[in-house]
Amino acid sequence: MHTVVIGAGPAGLTAAHTLRGRGHRVTVLEAETTAGGRTHSEHFGKGHWNDTGAGWLASFYPETLGLLAELRETGGLRPMRLRGGGDLLLDGDLHPAPNSLARVLGTGLLGPGDKARFLAYMAALMMRQRGDLQIDMAWDGIPALDTLAPAGRAAIERVVRPTFEGPFFSRLEEMSGALVRSWMRAIATGRFFQVDGGMDAPWRRLAASLDVRTGVRVESVREGAGWIEVVTPDGSHRYDTAVVAVPASVAARLAPEHAAAPVLSGIRYAPHVRLYAARRGEGPPRSGTHAFPNDTVATVELSSGRGGAWGHVPDHWEWLLVCAPAATSAPLLDLAESEACSRLWDEAARIDPRIFGLGTADVVHLVRWEHAVPVVDTGYFSRLRELSQRPPIVFCGDWLVQPCVEGAVRSGRIAAAVLT
Numbered sequence: 473m474h475t476v477v478i479g480a481g482p483a484g485l486t487a488a489h490t491l492r493g494r495g496h497r498v499t500v501l502e503a504e505t506t507a508g509g510r511t512h513s514e515h516f517g518k519g520h521w522n523d524t525g526a527g528w529l530a531s532f533y534p535e536t537l538g539l540l541a542e543l544r545e546t547g548g549l550r551p552m553r554l555r556g557g558g559d560l561l562l563d564g565d566l567h568p569a570p571n572s573l574a575r576v577l578g579t580g581l582l583g584p585g586d587k588a589r590f591l592a593y594m595a596a597l598m599m600r601q602r603g604d605l606q607i608d609m610a611w612d613g614i615p616a617l618d619t620l621a622p623a624g625r626a627a628i629e630r631v632v633r634p635t636f637e638g639p640f641f642s643r644l645e646e647m648s649g650a651l652v653r654s655w656m657r658a659i660a661t662g663r664f665f666q667v668d669g670g671m672d673a674p675w676r677r678l679a680a681s682l683d684v685r686t687g688v689r690v691e692s693v694r695e696g697a698g699w700i701e702v703v704t705p706d707g708s709h710r711y712d713t714a715v716v717a718v719p720a721s722v723a724a725r726l727a728p729e730h731a732a733a734p735v736l737s738g739i740r741y742a743p744h745v746r747l748y749a750a751r752r753g754e755g756p757p758r759s760g761t762h763a764f765p766n767d768t769v770a771t772v773e774l775s776s777g778r779g780g781a782w783g784h785v786p787d788h789w790e791w792l793l794v795c796a797p798a799a800t801s802a803p804l805l806d807l808a809e810s811e812a813c814s815r816l817w818d819e820a821a822r823i824d825p826r827i828f829g830l831g832t833a834d835v836v837h838l839v840r841w842e843h844a845v846p847v848v849d850t851g852y853f854s855r856l857r858e859l860s861q862r863p864p865i866v867f868c869g870d871w872l873v874q875p876c877v878e879g880a881v882r883s884g885r886i887a888a889a890v891l892t
């Protein structure tokens with residue numbers, strides 16, 4: 473059985489690895505020049521890299537941690553503090569972000585009544601919600617803000633909104649209640665890890681052990697009588713089965729005739745643009761600023777010291793990360809790079825005047841993701857149930873399970889199971 477896997481992100485590589493283990497001959501086609509997808513790390517010299525996509529893995533990622541253990545890759549996991557470990561900028565004042573239960577208890581941003589309401593909400597939620605990102609479908613058709621209402625307005629604004637709007641690049645207003653509930657445990661018990669050498673390091677090593685062809689952008693996938701035809705700029709090739717492991721809207725374009733196309737094309741993505749800069753020299757002590765409410769810039773993080781939240785800098789460097797929310801990112805996607813950099817920089821400087829000047833940076837790197845994460849809006853998981861997955865073409869990607877690496881890994885396992 474010769475299976476083609478389209479896309480060498482965590483979903484495609486997990487599917488390829490699993491299928492190979494079950495006796496398939498597997499060829500992976502990847503459009504970019506390296507494997508890893510949205511876990512891509514950009515390297516700027518020895519001990520200096522920036523994780524341009526995924527920045528952490530979590531203790532509640534059982535499938536990912538299991539796969540990394542199977543691949544003998546867990547030695548590279550380094551504990552870190554979740555983004556949000558910085559400060560919240562509220563009405564011009566900086567406050568430690570209350571993004572864990574201990575910080576909620578200690579914060580001055582919530583009164584005693586607010587804290588009691590939030591803790592009661594969390595206790596009730598944790599009785600029902602398992603710790604492994606399980607989706608409780610009873611809450612999928614209910615907007616996140618409605619499911620959170622018993623936690624109280626103050627906790628929603630000060631705890632939940634700052635913690636989740638950054639990673640999901642979406643507003644709480646449009647998220648599914650089931651999504652937010654499945655992540656609330658992260659606040660209570662989550663531990664987070666960076667990956668030594670960059671987030672994509674284990675994925676690139678896995679890719680090296682597989683037949684992965686990079687720089688091959690697939691143009692279409694079609695089902696024939698007993699075969700799959702995959703068209704690339706080099707011509708068309710036939711396989712027995714296919715795993716399409718690309719963002720859902722891309723998958724819909726590759727296989728427009730497939731029965732799954734209407735569901736796939738209905739999945740929207742939040743774009744994300746961010747700017748990473750670093751320069752030699754000791755800066756101010758480690759500190760992060762979460763501009764909030766996140767209108768034009770979601771976060772401005774300024775730090776010195778080796779372990780940056782989004783990669784690693786050598787000794788005696790300082791670094792800066794400016795992340796834009798979806799609304800700001802969209803118009804920056806096609807703008808000239810220098811213009812996009814200066815817009816983000818100016819915005820960041822308005823929020824945090826301590827940042828160093830763009831002209832003084834030794835490294836400036838603009839990151840633009842058109843498909844950063846799927847927007848998991850109200851009713852999302854119910855709509856996914858209409859997707860029929862059957863051989864010879866199956867679809868996978870984070871959009872199928874959860875908008876994170878764990879979702880991608882689980883989706884890759886699901887795709888492999890459908891084909892075997």
Ligand SMILES: Cc1cc2nc3c(=O)[nH]c(=O)nc-3n(C[C@H](O)[C@H](O)[C@H](O)COP(=O)(O)OP(=O)(O)OC[C@H]3O[C@@H](n4cnc5c(N)ncnc54)[C@H](O)[C@@H]3O)c2cc1C
Pocket residue numbers: 478479480481482483484501502503504507508509510511524525526527528529639688689690691717718719722744841843844845868869870871874875876877878879880
């Ligand atoms: C800025 C950012 C921060 C994030 N932070 C985190 C985080 O901290 N923790 C976390 O768990 N998750 C995070 N995520 C999400 C995580 O990166 C994704 O959920 C995960 O990478 C999805 O894996 P995937 O395999 O489904 O898709 P991808 O990683 O996108 O892989 C899809 C692959 O398909 C390839 N491809 C696309 N079109 C074609 C084509 N036509 N032909 C051939 N190949 C094609 C792409 O080049 C890509 O390599 C973040 C994402 C972004 C963008």
